[in-house]
Amino acid sequence: MSPAQLEDRAIIYRSETARREVDAFRHLRTQLLSVTEGNFITLVAPVSRGSGGSFVARNLAAAVAFDETKSALLVDCDLRHPSQAQTMKLAANDGGLIDYLEDHESNADSVLYDTGVPRLRLIPAGKSRETGAEYFSSFRMRLLLDSLRSRYPNCHIFLDAPPVRGAPDARILADLADVVVLVAGYGRDTAAAIAQAGANFDPAKFAGVVFNEGV
Template sequence: MTNAIAPRKDEPGDDSRVAGRSIAPRMPVTALSPVQLEDRATIYRSETARREVDAFRELRTQLLSLADGNFVTLVAPVSRGSGGSFVARNLAVAVAFDESKSALLVDCDLRHPSQAATMKVSLSNGGLIDYLEDPEGNAEDVLYDTGVPRLRLLPAGKSRETGAEYFSSFRMRLLLDSLRSRYPSCHLFLDAPPVRGAPDARILADLADVVVLVAGYGRDTPAAIAQAAAGFDPKKFAGVVFNEGV
């Protein structure tokens, strides 16, 4: 995996709140073993240097240099199969390596959600769509331990053909604003659907502070990458990650 991240100016979020119990990411009851993490295509710390882990640590360092405090990062693949979910998950894990920080991974690919299945998380209370469709829903109920210290998952829940009306809703914005403003050590990563073919990723970009585009190495053409990047606000656009595999 190769990467290129460009610096940008940060924009502060508001301090909107959502009533309810604590929704801060917490430590899992039982941490996963290295074998279990490899089975989940998830990086982990070890005594031996590993190229993949080092790459995500470098990406994390570059992202954290863009702004003070926590922020919302949108990770959007150019096309399906580019590896956006893989990059989003492991960027969140890399942030959670730091014991002073935590991370929340939000699966926003409503048509093809994958994070819960990949991380083998059992959805007892649904996910993001269930929360957004229920005015009385409590965000804490749809945040799940992942087995990775300081990383929790907000899965997509019910599948939908499009997320445009959900992602542009006031309830969605209020949820994200609450998570970031109430818990300053928690960084949010939005796993977006592909940029090509639907407006969802661009709508989600309005909710994010930083946008990272994921291109499949040897898969997405320079023209396709440039076209996808052009759809995002240059002030938010951090750069392109070239992913060699999903």
């Protein structure tokens, strides 16, 4: 895709000109790689709706995909308000995560989509649901992530979670992840709200807070 197409999809890209946003995500990527081993699973969880968790998850995955020796997989786990397929302008006609979890005859390949960004793929959420807790704690969800890790040893998986406040979904997803990144809206989420959200996660997995000024 052209730079204009990538900007339209709110995805970072490499260029000859230094860009603050791109450098920030490269720095975050380096920090994650320094505290993890192998093809880790990262949960990206916003404190509240509008904090920009999906934007951060998408671009952390894109930053990993900059490296030609690695690939990234983004999984839209916000079942109430899925956004990744729409933002990335993908026609997810074959369904997504929910379709895989509900249909025990389906396989992961049927819900993996190329994004147009080299080495970056997406599993969209599929049909929206009011709650994801029972899906995320299911055997099928764990099987999906385990099979993807074993099949793609150089692929790093990013789970785009729903907001921490208001539902248990992000906390349940954290059990499946190796590392957790909390996203706070700069000037939006209070220090108390950030601390309360962070307390939901195992300190051994908690990588820190990203303050997002953008989308």
